[in-house]
Amino acid sequence: MKAFRGEILSVPADPASAGHEAIRHYPDGLLVVEDGLVIACGAYADLADTYAEADTETLTGLIVPGFVDAHVHYPQIGSIASHGEQLMQWLERHIFPAEKAFADRAHADATAAFFLDQLLRHGTTSALVFATVHPGSVDALFEAALQRDMRIVSGKVLMDLGPEDLRDTLVSGRADTEALIARWRGRGRLGYAVTPRFAPTSSAEQLASAGEMVAAHPDVMMHTHLSENPGEIAYVAERFPEAADYLDVYARFGLVGPRSVFAHCVHSDDGALQRMAEAGAGIAFCPTSNMFLGSGLFDLAAADRHGVNVGIGTDVGAGTTLSVLHTLGEAYRTCQLRGSNLDPFRALHLATAGGARVIGIGDKVGGLLPGQEADFIVLEDQATPLLARRCHGASLHDRLFALQVLGDDRAISATYLRGRKV
Numbered sequence: 001m002k003a004f005r006g007e008i009l010s011v012p013a014d015p016a017s018a019g020h021e022a023i024r025h026y027p028d029g030l031l032v033v034e035d036g037l038v039i040a041c042g043a044y045a046d047l048a049d050t051y052a053e054a055d056t057e058t059l060t061g062l063i064v065p066g067f068v069d070a071h072v073h074y075p076q077i078g079s080i081a082s083h084g085e086q087l088m089q090w091l092e093r094h095i096f097p098a099e100k101a102f103a104d105r106a107h108a109d110a111t112a113a114f115f116l117d118q119l120l121r122h123g124t125t126s127a128l129v130f131a132t133v134h135p136g137s138v139d140a141l142f143e144a145a146l147q148r149d150m151r152i153v154s155g156k157v158l159m160d161l162g163p164e165d166l167r168d169t170l171v172s173g174r175a176d177t178e179a180l181i182a183r184w185r186g187r188g189r190l191g192y193a194v195t196p197r198f199a200p201t202s203s204a205e206q207l208a209s210a211g212e213m214v215a216a217h218p219d220v221m222m223h224t225h226l227s228e229n230p231g232e233i234a235y236v237a238e239r240f241p242e243a244a245d246y247l248d249v250y251a252r253f254g255l256v257g258p259r260s261v262f263a264h265c266v267h268s269d270d271g272a273l274q275r276m277a278e279a280g281a282g283i284a285f286c287p288t289s290n291m292f293l294g295s296g297l298f299d300l301a302a303a304d305r306h307g308v309n310v311g312i313g314t315d316v317g318a319g320t321t322l323s324v325l326h327t328l329g330e331a332y333r334t335c336q337l338r339g340s341n342l343d344p345f346r347a348l349h350l351a352t353a354g355g356a357r358v359i360g361i362g363d364k365v366g367g368l369l370p371g372q373e374a375d376f377i378v379l380e381d382q383a384t385p386l387l388a389r390r391c392h393g394a395s396l397h398d399r400l401f402a403l404q405v406l407g408d409d410r411a412i413s414a415t416y417l418r419g420r421k422v
């Protein structure tokens with residue numbers, strides 16, 4: 001048994017619906033861990049006697065749950081900050097060439113290792129990750145995640161209408177997906193997501209096949225992109241004239257349900273948001289990507305009105321940072337431009353327990369609740385001279401907000417997976 005003493009903050013429920021009660025803050029707290037699981041989390045004064053025997057380490061900084069990145073592409077880590085285009089041209093010019101290189105397993109292994117180490121450095125302990133069309137890209141990521149004991153959900157990208165040398169077929173996409181599900185099921189803290197890239201790069205037959213696999217395997221997630229860019233949306237409307245809208249394309253193939261995660265939804269209207277809420281589907285809000293590609297501004301307040309579950313995605317390589325902390329600052333700016341407001345405690349919820357729920361691991365991580373895995377990080381509000389100056393004598397609210405606006409990997413002083421420092 002191990003215990004960590006320090007200032008602890010977690011937001012297991014959404015303050016937007018649960019109110020201020022959702023915020024759990026212990027200025028002098030104790031987090032008790034046994035066999036990698038949280039067994040108690042509360043005020044030191046309340047727990048010290050019960051856990052007097054535990055080996056106790058004092059941590060300086062703010063202890064919060066590890067971040068959950070609800071949408072990111074590991075093969076695009078080297079393509080971050082590629083200049084000049086919006087979505088469809090950016091994919092053609094920068095991304096598809098980079099993804100073709102993942103036919104080489106050694107390249108996939110090296111990139112996966114680098115990517116996961118970067119996630120940990122940025123305080124991200126769980127993520128829903130796009131690989132490439134190559135099944136070996138998933139093996140590479142899962143092996144590296146297993147070595148590091150990270151909670152990662154991923155899957156081979158289905159794209160039978162992709163460019164030459166970066167496409168599968170109806171038959172190979174199905175067979176490779178089934179084989180990966182069978183190979184990785186139940187190993188470590190890994191999960192599988194059936195991953196059609198987006199409607200433009202899959203045939204109707206492949207989307208139907210994806211829907212069948214989601215139905216056949218109740219333990220897998222479904223991960224794709226939706227309504228990111230006006231050009232993309234127009235193309236989808238042209239290819240699927242029978243569908244009511246972009247979301248309906250996925251719905252017709254059985255791809256809209258409680259295990260579905262849709263990245264972006266920048267242009268989803270009230271009707272689509274309502275149908276997502278009714279289906280229990282989740283959205284990955286990716287503000288840095290949406291601004292970088294000029295895609296538009298996600299309307300968080302509209303998603304809230306309909307009750308859709310939302311997580312935070314960095315969406316690297318269209319996203320411009322792997323820092324979920326910094327991404328929250330950008331989410332705040334997006335909300336400002338949309339005429340709404342993102343409270344820093346709610347932001348922390350979206351980046352932890354909220355995101356975990358969206359990507360199907362809400363029972364495992366995100367709230368520092370008893371029984372959950374003890375994945376946590378230590379935020380350092382003295383990490384830079386500017387942060388230190390802004391946070392000196394400030395309230396918790398103001399320190400947390402300053403960390404979101406000014407912080408990045410420099411503000412993560414330690415990352416713990418199942419109670420072990422990495």
Ligand code: GUN
Nearest residue numbers: 095197198225289315318
């Ligand atoms: N839509 C389809 N593929 C992609 C991708 O790789 N990145 C982003 N941002 N959108 C996509």
Ligand code: ZN
Nearest residue numbers: 073225263315
């Ligand atoms: Zn993406």
